[in-house]
Amino acid sequence: KAGVTQTPRYLIKTRGQQVTLSCSPISGHRSVSWYQQTPGQGLQFLFEYFSETQRNKGNFPGRFSGRQFSNSRSEMNVSTLELGDSALYLCASSLGDGGGTDTQYFGPGTRLTVL
């Protein structure tokens, strides 16, 4: 089975621009979660989608948004980029029906650099 894929793997943007990141989950997985990882804050939860619905949202400003398509693929968007948005953005997929017992599998991540 193919793993979680994320595109692009690396991205360089300038302040004020917007960016869209994509995630394709493991086949059969219906839940996609997004995390931001920085050296200072560690892994921080952004949001989780299941069957095209956002079920959980982390404490990030409204500039961070996401969506999920009917084939479970997900995108996240960051508008009006700030220097502090430079991070590794990780997508994780899971079956989505196990509640807190669901196991999440991570993709390789997208490294975003904001200049």
Added chain:
Amino acid sequence: QKEVEQNSGPLSVPEGAIASLNCTYSDRGSQSFFWYRQYSGKSPELIMFIYSNGDKEDGRFTAQLNKASQYVSLLIRDSQPSDSATYLCAVPPSGTYKYIFGTGTRLKVLA
């Protein structure tokens, strides 16, 4: 109090020794607990999960859970230099579909 706490390390152990990594959590309602390993520049990979009090073994890895003390640990037996990485503890708060991660413990296995 942080929701999930880990000692950041680094924890240095000699090759062949047992490495003990600890994690405490604040939500008494949490039901499942996950350990991930993350090599520098890579994404987290799942090592194991545990739901019930007690020990769970998988090869050289043993997870230990004590819900009364809100404590979960990971033991790595016969540590190898290739085990050198950051180990992340993840705990989904009750009633949610998200993981809360600890800051991770950096492990160094010295050859």
